[in-house]
Amino acid sequence: MSLRTNLRKILPSISITEQEALDAGDVWLEGSIYQGKPDFAALRAVPEAKLSTEEQAFLDGPVKELMGMIDDSEIQNGKHLPEHVLEFLKKERFFSLIIPKEYGGLEFSPYANSTIVGTIATKSSAVAVTVMVPNSLGPGELLLHYGTKEQQAHYLPRLANGRDIPCFALTSPEAGSDAGGIPDQGIVTKGVHNGEEVLGLEITWDKRYITLAPIATVLGLAFKVLDPEGLLGGKKELGITCALIPHDHPGVQLGNRHDPMGIRFYNGTTRGEKVFIPMDFIIGGKKNIGRGWQMLVSCLGAGRGISLPALGVSTSQVALKSASEYAAVREQFGLSIGQFEGIQEKLADIAGKAYLQEAMRVLTTEGLGMGLKPSVVTAIAKYHMTETGRDVLDSAMDILAGKAIQNGPQNTLASGYVAQPIAITVEGANILTRNLMIFGQGVMRCHPYLQSMVESIHSEDKDADSKFRGILTKTVSYSVANSLRAFKYGVMPFTADAKSSLPEVREYEKAAHRLAAKLAVYADFSLLVLGGKLKQAEMLSARLGDVMSYLYAAMASIKYYEQKVAVSEREQAAPYFHYATRYALTSAEEALHKFLDNFPASGTRKFMRVITMQFSGKQMPKINDDMVRELAAAAQMDTPFKAQLTHLVKPTAGDGHDINEQAYKAKMGCLDLLVKVKKAVRRREIQPGVRFEQTLDNALVANLINEEEYAKLVDYNRKREKAIRVDEFDFDLNLLNEETAKEAAKQAVNE
Template sequence: MATAAWLIALVALAATLAFRGVSGVAWAGAALAAFIFSTLGGAAQWLVWLLALLALAAVSLNVTSLRRALVSDRLFGWFQRVLPQVSSTEQEALESGTVWWDGELFSGRPDWKKLLSTPKPQLSEEEKAFLEGPVEALCAMVDEWRVTHEWYDLPPHVWQFIKDKGFLGMIIPKQYGGLGFSAFAHSQVITKLASRSGTAAVTVMVPNSLGPAELLLNYGTEEQKTYYLPRLARGEEIPCFALTGPEAGSDASALPDFGIVCRGEHQGREVLGIRLTWEKRYITLGPVATLLGLAFRLYDPEHLLGDKEDIGITLALIPTRHPGVHIGRRHLPLNAAFQNGPNWGKDVFIPLDWVIGGRDCVGQGWRMLMECLAAGRSISLPASATGSAKLAARATSAYARVRVQFKTPIGRFEGVQEALARIAGNTYVMDAARMMTASAVDLGERPSVISAICKYHLTERGRQVINDAMDVHGGKGICLGPRNTLGRAYQHTPIGITVEGANILTRSMIIFGQGAIRCHPYVLKEIAATREADLEKARSAFDEALWGHIGFVLSNAVRSFVLGLTGGRGASAAGAPVLARYYQRLTRYSAALAFAADMAMLTLGGSLKRRERISARLGDVLSQLYLGSAVLKRYEDDGRPAEDLPLVRWGLEDILYRIEEALAGLIQNFPSRPLAWLLRVMTLPLGRRQAPPSDRLGREVVERVLAPGAVRDRLTDGIYLPKAPQEPMAQLERALAATIRAEVVEAKIRAAAKEGMFGSGRQEDQARLALERSVITREEFDALDEARALRREVIMVDDFPPDFGMAKKPEATAPPNTARQTA
């Protein structure tokens, strides 16, 4: 009995030390103390000897030279073989950007106070004025139906307005003539534009994300900045950036476009330059661009720049009017009207100083691109997806209250409520992640892993929102025309899912493939150690990283198991007490992710890159942890509004369910079955316990958004709400208000009918009888009439001539392609 008590106490001691992640010295001290107390306490002789050996081992492992001789140096060569092999382009991707909250989530013990202490994103007075002035005006100017159906471009006066008001230079500092806006302001502008016009949103966001301006700001020579940035800010130059080609999309190592360093003639004199051959496609703004940013692989066979022949991926700026540059005809991405098309050139000579950053930046292109991708992935695409989702949430919540079937608003049907809850919940999660990520960029972060998380998950959740919205709208949603508020957003949704790295690739290869190494506190250090040329330095660095890694694995194994048993109880929490359990449960899954990731990397090694489904599921856990963090942060930033709690809880319950789904899928499909069993025991010791958001919670969410109010306004804040009475969204808002007023009157009529004051019949006849018998007043009767008229207006769809006006099409006065002409 005494021996059993000793064993229980020792296991509890070891678990406590591991759970707290104490140092090796603390482990050695605890082992010595256990040995001493076992000797004095009369423990069994075999236990005393076992504790003596453990104490000796613990003390020895704290002596660096002894530890290295016995263990670390022997493992050094093995680690060189099993660690994932990293190509040069992968290495540049890993070294790009910064690690922010993603590192905390990978630690197994995220510091929630650190997250909540980051400032709430705020707009300056100048940024607010821009949103309320030029952005509002631009939205009012755009008729997306005519843009996409008749003109296939923004009208000339809209292009000119965009240039004159500085939309193309939002990220360019004021010293160069730009607006100098924050990332959060950039995000807010794109969100509002996307709620009105996908064409306008894309036209504005591309020059302000991955493109010449972003690259010049970070890497351009002072001469390049001084010349180009003011011209870009004023709209005198229309930029595009050409990376993707027919033979190479996401695989930069296979980039076939090339340049040869050589001498040639430029402006009447011989200069050192590059002879370029390329073919690109899918280039947004390409057909109207005056300035082409080009990615290519640079070779120096004559060694005019140095000893290397294959210099690497390089970026250059080329005026599109330069001899040999060919701008092709336009692509048509799913009825979108933004300018997009191919370009190419063969043996086009450019001077070397057209390389972005000049001679010092040749061969640095991939690193430059990876570091600048954060703008497109972190800001533009999440903002455009969120803008569309907010539009869908606003329109669908109104339509579900206005549209009546079986004498009941369709928003009261449980099937429709299921879709409405997803629409509202997903939109809340998307907006929270959008804002938190933009705030991180403004704090100086360049979150490469987080940017991939946002790009993938916000465009995917946006797809779910727009699909649900179309289901609720039914025939109203699928009939295109000026009255349709959702059709073009539905058509454009796959575009965001495809660009900046297709979502399949982003999920299966980038999020965890990059995040596992980039965010892990030790793996990158171990890889760097195995590549160190100085053997003594390499082994010393490896030893330090290895033993930190061992302690990290042990701690997270225990934390994952213990917190799995307690459902997260025992983990730290922060923020609103009402949400404390969510902080704890997310911490639990953070530990589970850290342990599972280490087991996957340890056993699969370099083959993990080829196990894309395993990698994807681990990435899903990391992603959902980030989204959950954003939801908690938003609730705090909003001032903890109690009426928003159903939305917050719905988002978090959905996130936790998805985490368990990903972990269960990982365990079920893990190639090593013994290790799969271990993963199950350590990460899901009680099995799967998390359910998706309940029907009751969904109903609470729907009740918050089916009527005008603070919750609905916060959920859809920042979108364009037109005031003109003929606008479909304005009609919906008026119909919603009228419907709610009419519902009170309809309840009176139903009550009178039940009392036998008049028989059954059409609602219009009953209303007339109710007025005659003073059941309702004239004002109430007029309110019913108004609601019926507005409902009729809202549910109507557009119709066209039998030939859809094709006979007149050639005579249509489509605005000419003047973007380049007016530059």
């Protein structure tokens, strides 16, 4: 009995849904990371993402107008999206970002799509999700890639101009992450449609969590097709299939809503009991019966690589802008709170991760813009960018403290704080994404021989043994080369390659090579020792996935610094870049150590430790306290690079961001005067007042400042007072405006 035959008994076969997921999409930069040789040449060759003139005009026009229309506090306190907002989205074709111009769509790039969704999300999560869904996985994208000419001609113009609102129903109460286990069924049968008897499907479904379902006019539906009577002349179980059904088709139930954390985008259920549809309703027609799962996983890039990461980035940019401005303006114990190291530690982490988020957003959309569908990279982007968004938002909430927990129009964090867990649960919940998808798909997609080896093991071909031996020889050679490379880098770390023209980048590039070399060794030995059990060893595989993810993040950070940061702004950007890159590299190293510490085979664990020199301790460049102080200070300065890192946030007159920004910029404009006044108080040259404005009065009387300087400082102080206030309501929670609140306070004092 051959080795191949023995392995066939041990290794589990790959299910149809797993195989379709593996076959979908492309291998990109993550392939070189997995194989221990990060391809920085390919990284630097990726075309730089830029907005076209048309895309920039859309941001400067309709998007800007939309931002002025949105009152998120009103939306959150209501039950529906305002009708005028919904109509504006339709009229200005916000639902057609991915639809080709020939069908009336905007046909924007992935980078523009991400920028638009991210910008809207800084103002309203509910509106952003409403725009996001039609432009990600759903009827529009499925029609583009798989629809018949007739379906495209009918639906795409209607989707582009908002006449039709789409939704896509996949999740069932019994099948969430396990989409392959959906119980919804369509039975091949004959029925009457438009007065004629035709061949079709009788479908029964029960779906939940479906965004836009309550207002949808066309329902995308995923279900399993069965042909018990053999009417199609083939198998009885034909697999997952996708169809488009008009909302008013007999038997379709839509309209009921869920309440996702009080965020007022439309989300709800859809059901149907023995609803007959003709074969023409199947996306792509009868030939696409059973191809639904392949169609879905191949189109996941928009949701996982564009829309959901954009929500995470928007959260980070809001957190950075809000926390840095508040830390500069808010004072306690006679100092701005941004001068306290506890605040600095949080603020630096927000700033560094906001940089990393933007770098990953740009690189991922650049890859998608090349026409690639890198399934592992988009899973990395979805998981880490939504998780990091939640992480930095927690830190921003800590910095703004009481101001962050009071609802109202001035609160810039609350909506994102409530909404962020929603992004984390969809398109594959993050626990699933990290533990099963990133490395689980990565190992099969990125290993140069593994997929071919598994196919040869389960092959029935006569020459299968011969093919297997050839693949095995290549695999052994590949693994030996990986071990030798890792050992060389461990003994002589200076031999790692670096091609960057910037001295400050080269050490990080070398570090990425050394870490990737270790990853390749650990992946090889995991497959050798654990084999098919690696799929169940989720904590181990998740850590290897973390290494891949953080190395991808480090590469994104390097590319952004080299290509997106103007030479004149490198000094401003350096603290952000160093913090972000070191965070990514040290996180990757930490994941490697945790993997090795928990590897179940002690002999193999010791051998891997020797090969990779892990016994020598942690070697990546660390984030130290001086870096934290430097970045926290940089984050509180009003620089062009900081503006670049918060470019998604568009303050509109009178909103929370506008109030905060006005106070912040006013302070930046009179820093020297503030130092002068405070120094005079410390020297007892002037008498401090109970309120700061009284101190300014005393400074003016003492001729410490002139009338113009006095006016400038008073203007700042009044803006500061407004920025540190929170919204106030009457007893019945009716919002009070500024004047009404003052009158209420006076009345309370008089009474």
